[in-house]
Amino acid sequence: MLRLVQPFVAWGYVDHATVRALVYKRGYAKINGQRIPIVNNADVANSLEKHDVICVEDVINQLHTVGPKFKEVQQFLWPFKLRTPKGGYESIKKHFILGGSFGNREEYMTDLVQRML
Template identity: 30%
Template structure:
């Protein structure tokens, strides 16, 4: 499972990149989505690499993301009771493990696939350089969990 976060704004974007970001549901700064690791999604991430950062996410990061920032339709906060009553899982931890390991989908559980996050504590390093150049943009690998924790 991959977490993708939009870190740059909307002005001055080429039309094809903007369409790609819409398909990823990343329409605003500090929005995050969880997507599957498929070749088509990898191509979309590469196309939008100058506006987003992404990496493989672990179950702990998904658990904190869902429990603190998960929303239901109608902008209602996600609770443990909702997960127990309306899904096949007994807790948010079980749901997050299923998402990471077996590819369960948030939409099937009735949870919105988009997470609205705060700007990261202590800020971004550099919004014009890639993560490999000690910046913010592009592929992060396992270190996306650190950024998610700074933004929750």
């Protein structure tokens, strides 16, 4: 299945600052089936305090380190909506190694995500 989607997906590793920027800028919580912007720690504490996640920084830490409460945190978050990167894609028909956009970017994924914020 992964080989089928490989020409359409870019993946890699992002740093802690990028995860923080994603959550603060594009992060929404799923509360009672509704998409609620994360503006304070009270929403996080009310929904995730039984899992020992009480603030937004705990959410960011669980996402970045894939901690023991990762599953609960990712179910709490609404999927991120990103826009196309500033400056456009390099080439959507070539692999990243060949100068394109899709494939394993490893540590260069941070650059792509920063351009998409």
